[in-house]
Amino acid sequence: MTKKIPHTYVIVFSIIVLSAVLTWIVPGGTYDRQTVTVNGIERDVVVPGSFHYTDSKPQTWQVFSALFEGFVDRADIIVFILIIGGAFWIMNETKSIDVAIKSFLNFSKRIEHNRLIRTLGADNLIFIIIMLMFSIFGAVFGMSEETIAFVVIFVPLAVSMGYDSITGVSLCFVAAALGFAGAILNPFTIGIAQGLSNLPLFSGIEYRLVCWVVLNFFGILFILRYARKVKKKPSSSPVYEDDKYWRELHSLNEAKITYFTPVSAWIIYLIIAAVMAIFSWLNPVTGLSAGDKTLNLPALPALTVLFLFSGFLTLRKSVHFFIINILLFTILILITGVMGYRWYIMEIATLFFAMGLASGIAMNYSPNQITKLFLDGVKDIQSAALIVGLAGGIIIILNKGNIIDTLLFKLSGSISEMGKLGSVTMMYVVQNLINLVMPSGSAKAALTMPMMSQLSDLIGVSRQATVMAFQFGDGFTNIITPTSGVLLGVLSVAKIPYDKWFRWVLPLIVILILLGFILLIPTVLMNLKGF
Known part of the structure; x- marks a missing residue:
């Protein structure tokens, strides 16, 4: 046994x-x-x-209230996990x-x-x-x-x-x-x-x-x-x-995947390019910090130009490759944001949320489909969010004591x-x-x-x-x-x-x-x- x-x-x-x-x-x-x-x-x-x-x-009795207080204390990580779950569920559904x-x-x-x-x-x-x-x-x-x-x-x-x-x-x-x-x-x-x-x-x-x-x-x-x-x-x-x-x-x-590129993918491409161009105009130079050293580079303009070329090439292949291109640029923007603009969980969660929405729209999903997929992802990952809140209760008890x-x-x-x-x-x-x-x-x-x-x-x-x-x-x-x-x-x-x-x-x-x-x-x- x-x-x-x-x-x-x-x-x-x-x-x-x-x-x-x-x-x-x-x-x-x-x-x-x-x-x-x-x-x-x-x-x-x-x-x-x-x-x-x-x-x-x-x-x-604080043992029982520790869960609630742990959720409050770790709210940023919990919400981050839920958003990650929803965003990647949408992307995963696109294959x-x-x-x-x-x-x-x-x-x-x-x-x-x-x-x-x-x-x-x-x-x-x-x-x-x-x-x-x-x-x-x-x-x-x-x-x-x-x-x-x-x-x-x-x-x-x-x-x-x-x-x-x-x-x-x-x-x-x-x-x-x-x-x-x-x-x-x-x-x-x-x-x-x-x-x-x-x-x-x-x-x-x-x-x-x-x-x-x-x-x-x-x-x-x-x-x-x-x-x-x-x-x-x-x-x-x-x-x-x-x-x-x-x-x-x-x-x-592993089922057969049909490669295609809907009009909605081209629309998202233009929207993302326009948003990146605006931020590039507002922030032509980014100070990328590594320790006590800062390197000033035109990071956002460079990313914008790269996205224009890579986005166009991947769209000509299929929407699936374009969505992967969105994921890659999400990671590059994340690194730029953390090193250049001191981004933390809120900004990173916002970035991944936008990535999930862009993926769904590019695949020509309706607003209701995107909402349902996002909620399915949240349901699938909610146990991870719950355990983070519960673990937060440990330090709460030690601090209160x-x-x-x-x-x-x-x-x-x-x-x-x-x-x-x-x-x-x-x-x-x-x-x-x-x-x-x-x-x-x-x-x-x-x-x-x-x-x-x-x-x-x-x-x-x-x-x-x-x-x-x-x-x-x-x-x-x-x-x-x-x-x-x-x-x-x-x-x-x-x-x-x-x-x-x-x-x-x-x-x-x-x-x-x-x-x-x-x-x-x-x-x-x-x-x-x-x-």
Whole structure:
């Protein structure tokens, strides 16, 4: 008799209950906070040495209200997921993604005729390129929530290539997480942590670049080895039965597709071109920021010209290729918006919503058809949105119980009693533990870095080493902690049960954490540039 694994909702709710139990055991406490300006943004940070115990606030019935408050706290991510689900459902109904996958598979077969590529493996090369691209996104501008949108693309692609949904998630989500952990120019983690530590912005970049290369080498190697095993024996995948949904979807979509280009597609082409031309006229030059460097380029005018040519060529082929062209330019505009205009979830959700509408209109769907398809997509993805709200309840309970600061105080209290290497190692452990309940990098930096940086001065360790301990501790466990709304959203979209993901990703987490320990050693024992 097989043991029945608890549903993801049960696991997360159990953690909420456990958090409430902790509020009865751990005494309440808090640090004083002050508002400081970091890289032009005001943030509330703790005042080192200001910890004091307060009245305990044990949580009881709040366990049940945590769901509501979690929804309120994570409303932006929840709405983002629902819009992504609706928009991509419309696009999926047009069969354009299936056309793109079919074309991609044909391209993969063609390049295998090259002896060198055949030796290395066409799939391996393609996967490496995709993962490095997402890793760069994670390292430069902290891509995280945005990966939810790409799961809808890469999971069906991976399954259609003979792999599984875990491989598809790894191509975008895990790759971005590797970049996030080995951050080179991420303003949301490195930028804030260094600002709070009074270090030059993005200093020590040379060694962080080495760390990024090392983490990606081992992370990508782990994923490629797993993918090869699944390719040889699909039933060896822990989600083989769960992927039945994606395999059936792929087989249904393999029906003969009629290629055509309705008048409505040309109309949408002209509308998009006109809108892009207007924005290009209003913003002829865009300052694309990467860390503390800004490169002024005519990004929007260049994208407009490219769209005019590519849109015309794809329309002459069929509306399906034109819709894929819309998707590609959605991604390019997303990157431009994030790097040039500080876009976040609201703007990105708006962009994908417009993409979904444009796809439906281009396919000559009626307003009622588009509405129905959008709602069908929302229904299909609503479980992902619900789990994000439920996970948000965990931090709500811990905050209301006044125990987060107490836990931090207890964890950091023993650090100063160790040697230099032991202290940095303990800082790394503390950051990993805190990240399990507080996955937000910017919030964790504001909570821990003011104290950790001063503590590093007392024990004779460079503040840059403390930032590295924060960076690694903030990054690795993001792909395993059930308190991460992004992780649970990704898994729900991919139809991967959390328990199966946990068992699969745990060896990778162990490898990454050990690599983190090793990479921290030179920051203490060697005279590195910027340290």
